Amino acid sequence: MPRDDRFFRLFEEAAQNIIEGARLFRATLEDPQRVEANARRMKEIEEKGDAITHDVFHKLYRTYVTPIDQEDIHALASRLDDVIDMIEAAAARLELYRVREIPEDARELAAVIERQAEELLKAVQCLGRRQYDRIHTHIVEVNRLENEGDRLLRHALGELFGSGADALEVLKWKELYESLESVTDCSEEAAIIIEGVVMKHA
Numbered sequence: 001m002p003r004d005d006r007f008f009r010l011f012e013e014a015a016q017n018i019i020e021g022a023r024l025f026r027a028t029l030e031d032p033q034r035v036e037a038n039a040r041r042m043k044e045i046e047e048k049g050d051a052i053t054h055d056v057f058h059k060l061y062r063t064y065v066t067p068i069d070q071e072d073i074h075a076l077a078s079r080l081d082d083v084i085d086m087i088e089a090a091a092a093r094l095e096l097y098r099v100r101e102i103p104e105d106a107r108e109l110a111a112v113i114e115r116q117a118e119e120l121l122k123a124v125q126c127l128g129r130r131q132y133d134r135i136h137t138h139i140v141e142v143n144r145l146e147n148e149g150d151r152l153l154r155h156a157l158g159e160l161f162g163s164g165a166d167a168l169e170v171l172k173w174k175e176l177y178e179s180l181e182s183v184t185d186c187s188e189e190a191a192i193i194i195e196g197v198v199m200k201h202a
Contacts, residue, residue, distance in 0.1 A: 005067070005128060006059055006063075007056060007059065007060075007066065007067060007068075007073055008067070008124070008127065008128030009128070010052055010055055010056050010059070010077070011056075011076060011077070011080065011124045011127070011128065012121065012124055012125060012128065013052050014049060014052045014053070014056075014077065014080040014081065014084075014124075015080060015117070015120050015121035015124045015125075016121060017045060017048055017049050017052065017084060018049070018080065018083050018084050018087070018117045018120065018121075019114070019117040019118060019121060020045055021042060021045045021046070021049075021084050021087045021088065021117075022087060022110070022113050022114040022116075022117040023114055024038055024041060024042055024045065024091075025038075025042065025087050025090065025091055025110055025113070025114075026107070026110040026111060026113070026114050028042075028091060028094065029102045029106055029107050029110050030102075030107070032094075032099060032100050032101070032102055033100075035091075035094050035095050035098075035099060036095055038091065039091050039092055039094065039095040042087070042088045042091040042092075043088060043092075045084065045088065046084050046085060046087075046088035049080075049081050049084040049085070050081065052077075052081075053077050053078065053080070053081040056073065056074075056077040057074070057077065060073055060074060060077075068197050068200070068201065069197075069200070072193060072196065072197050072200075075193050076190060076193045076194065076197070079186065079189050079190040079193055080120075080190055082186050083117075083120075083183060083186045083187050083190060086179065086182055086183045086186055087113065087183055089179060090176065090179045090180055090183065093172075093175065093176055093179060094176070097172045097176070099172070099176075103156065103159070103160075103173070105152055105155060105156035105159065105177070106156070106173075106176065106177065106180065108152050109149060109152050109153070109156070109177070109180040109181065109184075110180065112145050112148050112149050112152065112184060113149075113180065113183050113184060113187070115141075115145055116142050116145045116146070116183075116184060116187040116188075117187065119138045119141045119142045119145070119191075120138075120142060120187055120190060120191060122138045123135050123138040123139060123142070123191060123194050124194065126138065127194055127197065127198070132198050132201070132202040135194065135195070135198050136195075136198075138191070139191045139192075139194065139195045142187055142188055142190075142191040143188055143191065145184060145187075146184045146185060146187065146188040148184075149180070149181050149183075149184030149185075150181065150184075152181070153177055153178065153180075153181040156173075156177045157174065157177060160173050160174060160177070
C-alpha cells in the first residue's frame with residue numbers, strides 16, 4: 001500500500017474522540033446532576049468529530065492514490081462519525097428528558113460503549129501500522145461487546161416493563177436504552193469495515 005498515513009492519523013483522532021465522548025457519557029450517568037453541563041461538552045466533542053470527518057473527505061477528494069480503497073476510507077470515516085453522533089444524541093436525550101435517576105442497566109451499557117471505543121482505537125492503530133495479525137483480536141472483542149449490549153438491552157427492557165413505572169417514564173427509558181444499544185451496533189459496523197480492509201490488503 002502507498003505510505004500515506006494522513007488518513008490513518010485522522011482515523012485515530014476520530015477513534016480517540018469517540019473514547020472521550022464515551023467516557024464523558026459514562027461519567028454523566030455516574031453524576032446525573034451534571035447532565036446539562038456535560039451535554040454542552042458532548043456537543044463540542046461531536047462537532048470535533050464532524051470536523052475530523054470533513055478533513056478526511058477533503059483529503060480524499062484531493063488524493064489520487066490512497067493507502068486503502070477510497071470507498072473504504074469514506075465508509076470508515078462516516079461510520080466513526082456516526083458513533084460519536086449517536087453518543088451525543090443519547091446525551092441530548094438525557095438532558096431533554098430531565099433524567100435524574102439512572103438505572104444500573106444504563107450504566108452497564110455505557111461501560112460497554114466505552115470498552116468498544118477503546119477496542120476500536122486499537123484496531124485503527126493496528127490498521128495504520130499494518131499490524132494485520134493483531135487486528136482480529138480487537139474486532140472479535142468489539143463484536144463480543146455488541147452481543148453484550150444486546151443482552152443488556154433485553155434485560156433492561158424486561159426490568160422496565162415489569163417495574164410498574166408510569167407510561168411516560170417507560171417510553172423515555174425504552175428510547176434511551178435502544179439508543180445506547182444502537183451505539184454498540186454502529187461500533188460493530190465500523191469494526192466490520194476495518195476487517196474488510198484487512199481482508200483486501202493482508
